Amino acid sequence: MKKIAVLGGGGFVGSHVVHRLSAAGYxxxxxxxxxxxxxxxxxxPNVQVEECDVFFETALNRAVRGSDxxxxxxxxxxxxxxxxxxxxxxxxxxxxxxxxxxxxxxRLLHMSALRAAADAPSAYLRSRAAGEAAVREVLAGSGVxxxxxxxxxxFGRGDRFLNLFATLAKWMPVLxxxxxxxxxxxxxxxxxxxxxxxxxxxxxxxxxxYPLCGPRIYTLRQLxxxxxxxxxxxxxxxxxxxxxxxxxxxxxxLMPVKLMTRDNVRSxxxxxxxxxxxxxxxGFAPTPLESVAPxxxxxxxxxxxxxxxxxxxxx
Numbered sequence: 001m002k003k004i005a006v007l008g009g010g011g012f013v014g015s016h017v018v019h020r021l022s023a024a025g026y027x028x029x030x031x032x033x034x035x036x037x038x039x040x041x042x043x044x045p046n047v048q049v050e051e052c053d054v055f056f057e058t059a060l061n062r063a064v065r066g067s068d069x070x071x072x073x074x075x076x077x078x079x080x081x082x083x084x085x086x087x088x089x090x091x092x093x094x095x096x097x098x099x100x101x102x103x104x105x106x107r108l109l110h111m112s113a114l115r116a117a118a119d120a121p122s123a124y125l126r127s128r129a130a131g132e133a134a135v136r137e138v139l140a141g142s143g144v145x146x147x148x149x150x151x152x153x154x155f156g157r158g159d160r161f162l163n164l165f166a167t168l169a170k171w172m173p174v175l176x177x178x179x180x181x182x183x184x185x186x187x188x189x190x191x192x193x194x195x196x197x198x199x200x201x202x203x204x205x206x207x208x209x210y211p212l213c214g215p216r217i218y219t220l221r222q223l224x225x226x227x228x229x230x231x232x233x234x235x236x237x238x239x240x241x242x243x244x245x246x247x248x249x250x251x252x253x254l255m256p257v258k259l260m261t262r263d264n265v266r267s268x269x270x271x272x273x274x275x276x277x278x279x280x281x282x283g284f285a286p287t288p289l290e291s292v293a294p295x296x297x298x299x300x301x302x303x304x305x306x307x308x309x310x311x312x313x314x315x
Contacts, residue, residue, distance in 0.1 A: 002025075002026055002027050002068055003026070003027045003029070003066060003067045003068045003069075004021055004026045004027070004028050004029070004067060004068065004069050004070075004071060004200070005028075005029045005031060005063060005064045005067040005069075005070045005071070005105075006018055006021070006028060006029070006030050006031065006070075006071045006073065007031050007054055007070070007071070007072045007073060007074050007092075007096065008072065008073030008074035008075070008111075009028075009030035009031070009032065009038060009041060009071075009073065010030065010032055010037050010038035010040075010041065011073060011074075011075075012154070012156070012158060012159060012160070012189065013073055013111070013154060013189055013192055013193065014030075014073045015040065015041065016156070016189050016190060016192070016193035017071065017073065017193045017196050017197065018030060018041050018044065018047060019041075019044065019193075020193050020194060020196075020197045021046075021047075021197055022044040022045055022046045022047050024197060025046065026046060026200075027046050027048075028044075028046055028047045028048065029048045029049075029050055029063070029067070030047060030048070030049045030050065031050055031052040031054055031060075031063050032049060032050070032051060032052070033051065033052070033053055033054075034051070035049050035051050050063060054074070054092065054095070054096070055087070055091070055092060055095065057095055057098070057099070060095055060096070060099045061099045061102055061103055064096075064099050064100065064103050064105055065103045066103075067103070067105050068105070068106065068107065069105065069106070069107035069108070069109065069200055070096060070099070070100055070105050070107070070108050070109070071108075071109040071111075071196065072092070072093060072096045072108070072109070072110050072111060073111045074088060074092055074111075075088065075089065075111060075113075075128075076088050076089075077124065077160075077264065078258045078261055078263075078264075079123075079263075080258075085123050085124055085126075085127035086127060086130075088127075089124075089127035089128055089130065089131040090127055090130045090131045090134055092131075093110060093131040093132075093134050093135050094131075094134040094135070094138055096108065096110075096135075097134065097135045097138035097139050097144075097146075098138050100139070100142075100144050101138060101139060101142045101144060105144065106143070106144060106145060107144065107145045107146075107147070107200065107206065108135070108139070108144055108145070108146045108147075109146075109147050109148075109149070109196055109199060109200070110131075110132070110135055110146060110147070110148045110149070111148075111149050111151075111196075112128045112129075112131060112132050112148050112149065112150050112209075113125060113128040113150055113151065114150045114151060114152045114185075114211055114212075114213065114272050114273075114274060115150075115270045115271075115272055116128035116129040116132060116150060117129050118130070118133075120267075120270060121266040121267070121269045121270060122263045122264070122266035122267040122269070123263050123266075124263055124264070124266075124267050125267055125270070132148055132209075135148075145203070145205075145206025145207060146206065146207065147199050147205045147206060147207075147208055147209075147210070148208070148209040148210070149192070149195065149196060149209075149210050149212055150209060150210065150211045150212065150274075151187050151192050151211075151212040151213070152184055152185040152186060152187050152211075152212070152213045152214070152272040152273065152274070153184045153185075153186050153187075153272055154186070154187055154188075154189050154192055155186045155187070155188060155189065155289060155292070155293055156188055156189030156190065156292070156296070157296040159189065161186075162223065162227055162293055162297060163297070164259065165223070165224050165227045165228075166227050166230075166231060166297050169224075169227060169228050169231060169233055169235050170231070170233070172235070173235060173236065174235065174236045174238060175224060175228075175235055175236070175237045175238065176238050176240055176244075176248060177220060177221060177224060177237055177238065177239050177240060178240050178244075178245035178246075178248050178249060178260065178265055178268070179220060179240075179242075179245050179265055179268040179269075180219065180220050180221040180237075180239030180240070181219050181220070181221065181239070182219065182220045182268035182269075182271065182272075183217055183218065183219055183220075183271035183272065183273050184217070184218055184219075184220065184223065184271070184272045184273065185213035185214050185216070185217050185218075185272060185273040185274060186213075186214045186218065186223070186289050187212050187213050187214045187286060188214065188286065188287040188289070188292055190287065191212070191214075191278075191284070191286050191287055192212055194282065194284065195210065195212060195279065195282045198282045198283065199281075199282070202281060204281065205281060210279045211274040211276050212278065212279075212286075213273065213274045213276075213278065213286065214278075214286045214287070214288065214289055215278075215285070215286050215287075215288055216288065216289065217271075217273050218289075220268070221237060221239055224237055225237060226289075226290075226293070226294075227293075227297060230293070230294045230297045230298055231297060231298065245265050246262055246265055248260070249261055249262045249264065249265045250262055
C-alpha cells in the first residue's frame with residue numbers, strides 16, 4: 001500500500017497527516033480546489049498536489065483512481081454559504097465512499113467526531129453521524145475496508161481551540177465563558193496524525209471506529225485557566241449560565257468572523273469524553289496536554305510580543 005489520496009490535506013490535522021505520510025515513504029496525492037492554499041506541502045518529498053473539486057463526482061473518481069487508500073479529513077465547525085454541514089459532512093463522505101467503491105480503492109480512512117450521534121443536540125454532531133452512516137451504507141458488502149476516527153477537541157501549535165482563548169486573553173481583561181462546565185478530553189494533533197497513518201498497514205483496523213482522546217478530562221473553565229496561567233496573565237474568567245451562553249453565541253454569530261455559534265454551544269451539551277482507552281493497536285500512549293500546550297502557547301505569546309516591539313521601534 002503506497003499510493004494515498006488525501007482530502008483536507010491542507011488543514012490543521014491534514015498537514016500533520018501529510019507530513020507523516022511523506023516521511024513514511026508513501027506517495028501522497030493532496031486534493032485541493034486551490035493549489036496555493038496548500039503551498040506549504042508542495043515541497044515535501046513524495047507529495048503531489050492536484051487541483052480537484054472533490055464535490056464533482058467525475059473529478060473525484062479520476063483523482064482517486066489507482067490509489068491504495070483514500071483519507072478524508074474534510075470538516076467544518078461553522079456553516080458558511082454553500083459549505084453547510086449537510087454538504088461537507090454527509091454529501092462529501094458519500095461521494096468519497098462511492099468513488100472508492102467505483103474505482104476499486106481497498107481502504108478508506110474517514111474523520112468524524114467524538115459523540116457524533118443521530119440524536120445529538122447539535123447539527124454539527126448529527127451531520128457527523130449521518131456522514132458515518134452514509135459511508136457504511138455505500139460500502140456495505142463492497143470489500144472496502146473502512147476505518148473511522150472520532151477525536152475529541154484537537155490541540156497543537158496552530159489549533160483553533162486553545163489559541164482562540166489565548167488571543168482573547170491577550171486583549172480582554174474579563175473572559176465571559178459559555179458552558180464553563182462542559183468537559184473535554186483534548187487529544188494532541190500529532191497523536192491523531194500518527195494513529196491515522198499507523199492504521200494504514202494494519203488490516204485489523206478495517207471495519208473499526210476509534211475514539212481518539214487524550215489521557216485527561218478537563219472542564220472548559222480549567223482549559224481557559226491553563227491558557228491564562230501559561231501566558232502569565234491576570235484575567236477574570238466568568239462562567240455564563242445556559243441562557244447567557246446562547247445569547248453570547250447569538251451575538252458572536254453577527255460578527256464578520258464567527259468565533260462561536262449557538263450550534264457550537266449545543267455541541268457542548270454533551271461532554272466530549274470517552275471511557276474507551278486510547279487504541280492500543282497503534283502502539284503508543286496519547287500525549288498529555290500539559291507537556292505540549294504550554295510550550296507553543298508561551299512561545300507564540302513571546303513571538304507576538306517581540307513583533308509588537310519591533311513595530312513600535314519602527315524595525
